[in-house]
Structures are given as structure tokens and as C-alpha cells.
Amino acid sequence: MRYVRIVKWTKLLPADALTGSFQTAQAEYLYGIYHGQWIAIREGSVCEALPDESTAGQIAAISLCQNPDAKRVLVIGSGLGLCYELLRLPQIETISWAHCDNEYVQEVNKFIPPRLKITDKRFHRLAGDVRSLLAKKRQYYDLVILNLPDATNSVLNRYYTRQFYRQVKETLRTNGV
Structure with missing residues (x-):
């Protein structure tokens, strides 16, 4: 093996x-x-x-250009580097991170070297089905970043539907993006 x-x-x-x-x-x-x-x-x-200053920094900058006052951010998908970069900003009050593989969220930290682990109290790992998690957070986030790979299987297909985008929209506060 x-x-x-x-x-x-x-x-x-x-x-x-x-x-x-x-x-x-x-x-x-x-x-x-x-x-x-x-x-x-x-x-x-x-x-x-x-760390991933280059790619994650670009995604963070493009996202924040659309809502520069964002304080509460949700990152869905691969995005620890992105969360790491966003946490460098003092305006950020909370960052929630969810992944389409909810076990990944729970397990990955065991394998990351201590110097690269995110220990900031503003960072929250959301374990569980992303759709169920969204239903619990109505009008909560200022910014939602979908950092997902292409829809190449049925697990990922569910994140590329109108219903899912409606759910994401419902988690946004007024003027959220």
C-alpha cells in the first residue's frame, strides 16, 4: 500500500x-x-x-473587494490557507470553516505541523453536513467563500445546485456576499 x-x-x-x-x-x-x-x-x-500566501491571499483580496467591511466569514471547501490569511486581518470577528468531507475537518489538524496549526480563537471548524450547518446560521455571515473543486462526483454535485446557493444566500446578513 x-x-x-x-x-x-x-x-x-x-x-x-x-x-x-x-x-x-x-x-x-x-x-x-x-x-x-x-x-x-x-x-x-x-x-x-x-501557508499559502499567494493563492489564498488572492482569493481573500478578491472576496473582500466585494465586501470590505466583512466581519463574519464562512469558508466552504479546501481553505485552511485562506482562513489563515483572513485571520491576519483585525476586522475579522469570526471565521467558520466547513468542508464537503466533514471527517476531514475533524481529522486534518492531527497531521498539520504545530507551527502551521490555526490556534486563533476566532477560527471555528464546522463538522457535519454543510447543508445542515447552513440551515442553522440564517443571516449570520457577511461573506461566504466557496472554495470547491469541480463537480466530478455526486458528493460535490450537491454544492452546485440552485437549492444550495439559496441556502448560502439565506446565511448572509444584509449586504452580505
């Missing part, structure tokens, strides 16, 4: 950068350190990189 993991990993990164793996009901995640970044790979693509 280790050989299979190395083959998957080396399609993107050198074998010596692979540190380990963990499994959820939805997927297997491979992780390691490469050029000072902690990287997690799922299904042949990078799903997390910490």
Missing part, C-alpha cells in the same frame, strides 16, 4: 516529501512538507497548502 501512495504522491511532488496519509469515509489524503509548505493531496490534486 505504501508503494501505491508513493506513486500517487510522485505524480505531483518528490517522494521524499511524503510524510504520511490518513483516510476518511470519502477519500484518502496524502500529506507532506515541500519547500516549507505542508501539503495535502486528495485524488491526485492538492487540496490544502499551508
Whole structure:
């Protein structure tokens, strides 16, 4: 099994950068350190990189341009690097992070090096079905960032429906984006 993991990993990164793996009901995640970044790979693509100042910084800047006064933010999908960058801003009161693989939210922190873990009290991991979580937070967020991969399976398809976007809209406060 280790050989299979190395083959998957080396399609993107050198074998010596692979540190380990963990499994959820939805997927297997491979992780390691490469050029000072902690990287997690799922299904042949990078799903997390910490720190990720470049890409995460761009997403944060584009999102905040649409609502510069945002204080309460929800990030759905791969986005620990994005949460990390947003937490650098003093205006942010709370950031909630949900993932389409709710076990990932619960497990990933065990494998991130201590120096890269998010320990800020404003950061909240939301474990559970994203749709159910949205139903509990009506008119709460100023900004919702969907950082999802393409809809390549039935698990992801449910996040690309009118019903889901309606649910997201209902979580937004007045002038929320």
C-alpha cells in the first residue's frame, strides 16, 4: 500500500516529501512538507497548502473587494490557507470553516505541523453536513467563500445546485456576499 501512495504522491511532488496519509469515509489524503509548505493531496490534486500566501491571499483580496467591511466569514471547501490569511486581518470577528468531507475537518489538524496549526480563537471548524450547518446560521455571515473543486462526483454535485446557493444566500446578513 505504501508503494501505491508513493506513486500517487510522485505524480505531483518528490517522494521524499511524503510524510504520511490518513483516510476518511470519502477519500484518502496524502500529506507532506515541500519547500516549507505542508501539503495535502486528495485524488491526485492538492487540496490544502499551508501557508499559502499567494493563492489564498488572492482569493481573500478578491472576496473582500466585494465586501470590505466583512466581519463574519464562512469558508466552504479546501481553505485552511485562506482562513489563515483572513485571520491576519483585525476586522475579522469570526471565521467558520466547513468542508464537503466533514471527517476531514475533524481529522486534518492531527497531521498539520504545530507551527502551521490555526490556534486563533476566532477560527471555528464546522463538522457535519454543510447543508445542515447552513440551515442553522440564517443571516449570520457577511461573506461566504466557496472554495470547491469541480463537480466530478455526486458528493460535490450537491454544492452546485440552485437549492444550495439559496441556502448560502439565506446565511448572509444584509449586504452580505
